[in-house]
Amino acid sequence: MAVTIADVARTAGVSASTASRAFNHPHRLRAETVARVKAAAEELGFRHNRHAKALSTGRSSALGLIVPDLSNPFFPPLVHATQLNAEEQGYSLYILSSEHNANREQQLARLVSHDVAGLILASPRMSAAQVRVIAREVPTILINAQVKGIPTVLVSAAGAIADAVEDGAEKGISGVSYIGSDERWWPNTEREESARAAAERHGVPYRRLSLSEPTYEAAREVVRSVEIRSHELVVAFDDIVAHGVLDGMGARGYRPPRDFRILGCDDALPISTSPALSTVHLDTRMAARIAVDLLLGEGAGEPQTVVVSGSYRPGATI
Incomplete structure (x- = not known):
């Protein structure tokens, strides 16, 4: 069986996305992390092919973002910021809308889980159990939801x-x-x-x-x-x-x-x-940047919660 980037990641003690970045964007990681990943690759006989990244990792160089409603004005700034930050790190972005339906959301997540390097679920409607199933299939970050053991960004009001x-x-x-x-x-x-x-x-x-x-x-x-x-x-x-x-x-x-x-x-x-x-x-753009960094940065996959606090903007109605 061919050695994959996931095998290298396990041997090096890092996430699959970190192992991938050691080859594709080594300047974004500490030198000792890059060295550890490449030593593991050498030990396992893994040969990285930049032009066949999807074959070596089992995933494309894309991320997935699922939101409940693209017509809600809360989400377009988040989508835009996620896309820009993904592109800065060499990834394209799949954008999907669940239409506030938990079953549809789960189906969409499963549909893209084998085609992306990571998945961001914004205000998901799935149950915690459903989210955990998806997170076992693909690295997952939550925005505005809390499931034990899964990295989370909360935009707090x-x-x-x-x-x-x-x-x-x-x-x-x-x-x-x-x-x-x-x-x-x-x-x-x-x-x-x-x-x-x-x-x-x-x-x-x-x-x-x-x-x-x-x-x-x-x-x-x-x-x-x-x-x-x-x-x-x-x-x-x-x-x-x-x-x-x-x-x-x-x-x-x-x-x-x-x-x-x-x-x-x-x-x-x-x-x-x-x-x-x-x-x-609510600074959804900042939340998006943090979510992408949690998904792709060193230490990706570690359970943590980052809170982005909102601010009161007085108008004339109070």
């Missing part, structure tokens, strides 16, 4: 939501409502728990308004039938949900901040509202 609620408390908000879906996936859970905890700290009532799915239409319909208390702060799952709230409340003659207050999240659509939407800025 917690501190920024706390800052926004504090701003609202100083202006006399009557309570806090979080509006998001019922799904127990990391971004939704973190944002909801942050809003609840901040409301408790400031001694104001808290409640949750549930959406069947976090969409503009669902948010618009909910607030057209649910009473929003005067000067209540509505913390929306994202800017799209916030726009739905603004439209639904506007149809009833309510305007922020005169009648209620609202915070978006993602900093994806703030300039298109009047008044300008207060929101949470």
Whole structure:
């Protein structure tokens, strides 16, 4: 049986992606790591062929990125940054959308797992067990999800939501409502728990308004039938949900901040509202750079969590 780069990696005690980079991009690694990989290759009789990289590694020089929804403005900057950073390291990028469907996501991951050097799952809908199956087939990095033993980048809105609620408390908000879906996936859970905890700290009532799915239409319909208390702060799952709230409340003659207050999240659509939407800025470009580095850099595959903290961007709606 032919010796593969995976065999070399095991012998050298490094990840397959690190072993590959020792041949293709040695300047990106420490000299002692390159020497260890090449010594292992010599011991095993492995001969690297730069022009047949896909045959020697069993994978192409490509990475995979799966997102739940390419039409959501949160994801295009992340996709763009992932592509640029992959290209800088000599990789192309497969971009796929799961359409918020866990089974489709799993099928897509399996489809590309043998054709890529690594896979990034952004806000995955798969269960932890499903993610672990994929991670056994291909080096995997998670963005905005936590599965024990798998490297993760979290783009956290917690501190920024706390800052926004504090701003609202100083202006006399009557309570806090979080509006998001019922799904127990990391971004939704973190944002909801942050809003609840901040409301408790400031001694104001808290409640949750549930959406069947976090969409503009669902948010618009909910607030057209649910009473929003005067000067209540509505913390929306994202800017799209916030726009739905603004439209639904506007149809009833309510305007922020005169009648209620609202915070978006993602900093994806703030300039298109009047008044300008207060929101949470999340640096998805930085998250993408870190994810690619975790996937391809030295020490790739080591279980670790990197947190990229968001920042509160006051507009005119709080």
